[in-house]
Amino acid sequence: MTAVEPADPRHPFPSGWYMAARSAELAPGAVAERAFLGEQVVMFRTEAGEPAVASAYCPHLGANLARGGEVVGESLRCPFHSLRWATDGRCVGSEYPGDPGYGVQLPTYPTVERFGFTFAWHASDCSEPTFDIPDLDLDGWTDMIVTTIPIAAHVETIHENGVDAVHFGIVHGFGLSGTAYEDRGTSFHSEFHFATPNFLREGPSEITTFFDTDTFGMGYARSLNTAEAVGLRYHVLLLPTPTTAGHLDFTIATTVQRPADGDRIAGVPVDEVADFMHRGAVGGVRQDVPIWEGLRYVDHPRLVKGDGPIPRFRHWASQFAPAVSAAGG
Ligand code: FES
Numbered sequence: 001m002t003a004v005e006p007a008d009p010r011h012p013f014p015s016g017w018y019m020a021a022r023s024a025e026l027a028p029g030a031v032a033e034r035a036f037l038g039e040q041v042v043m044f045r046t047e048a049g050e051p052a053v054a055s056a057y058c059p060h061l062g063a064n065l066a067r068g069g070e071v072v073g074e075s076l077r078c079p080f081h082s083l084r085w086a087t088d089g090r091c092v093g094s095e096y097p098g099d100p101g102y103g104v105q106l107p108t109y110p111t112v113e114r115f116g117f118t119f120a121w122h123a124s125d126c127s128e129p130t131f132d133i134p135d136l137d138l139d140g141w142t143d144m145i146v147t148t149i150p151i152a153a154h155v156e157t158i159h160e161n162g163v164d165a166v167h168f169g170i171v172h173g174f175g176l177s178g179t180a181y182e183d184r185g186t187s188f189h190s191e192f193h194f195a196t197p198n199f200l201r202e203g204p205s206e207i208t209t210f211f212d213t214d215t216f217g218m219g220y221a222r223s224l225n226t227a228e229a230v231g232l233r234y235h236v237l238l239l240p241t242p243t244t245a246g247h248l249d250f251t252i253a254t255t256v257q258r259p260a261d262g263d264r265i266a267g268v269p270v271d272e273v274a275d276f277m278h279r280g281a282v283g284g285v286r287q288d289v290p291i292w293e294g295l296r297y298v299d300h301p302r303l304v305k306g307d308g309p310i311p312r313f314r315h316w317a318s319q320f321a322p323a324v325s326a327a328g329g
């Protein structure tokens, strides 16, 4: 075959909120480094507790602020010449004689903390956030269990999976019923039911779970899943963070609602249930990974009757693509 394969036309780094760190791992005074949507960033938390995500590279002479940088009060001190950077990127002091002013800005990312994670806003043209990440009230829920899997895939492929109705039966072994999908502006809603054998100790032999999912941009989707017959409710949070083009860290976080009375759900200790649901969610993702990593994006698919609303989802997702001029082509 001599024809050149078409490149994936999707921009590797759509605009939006992406999970940068677990809040607990970014304690006051902590400094960390990571790849984040094609950039190397430094993350730190001030002594008063404010988180920050910024370019890792000091604008003075380019030192990596995560490698030897130290939190000093409400700023991050560069290890090379001591310029200190506030969370908004202003230079707020140094150990130069007389501490001369320095009017250069360290590029920073808007940051919010939601349900135990620190999110940073990425936009190739540096524009401000256009939507919010709604918080979750997790009072009465089990501690979040979190797993991160590095995957070679485009972030849109991860979310498109959630509206790919047929693959649930083929890849994951359970068919869907009662599917409904809705474009809600900057979020996309999908819901469906599926039946499984009862994996708990009490209740009917087969149970139906209702999956209610909202996707907020390309960095976060939340499913609230309810199996009423056994009194089970759990969240699955999907947090894919692109690192470099074609690669992402996929974080899967789960938590189960504790029963109002007692510490068992259908006869099983709630912490065991929480563990089981987490392993189930991660196991499901692992079933998808070889397909995601192997696929070549089909820009104009010829769909089969019964496929999910893939064109509608792609149209919705396209709003997060950076403008061509801002992305540099
Ligand atoms: S490189 Fe950071 S202060 Fe000089």
Ligand SMILES: [Fe+2]
Residues within 6 Å of the ligand: 161, 167, 171, 172, 284, 288
């Ligand atoms: Fe899947």
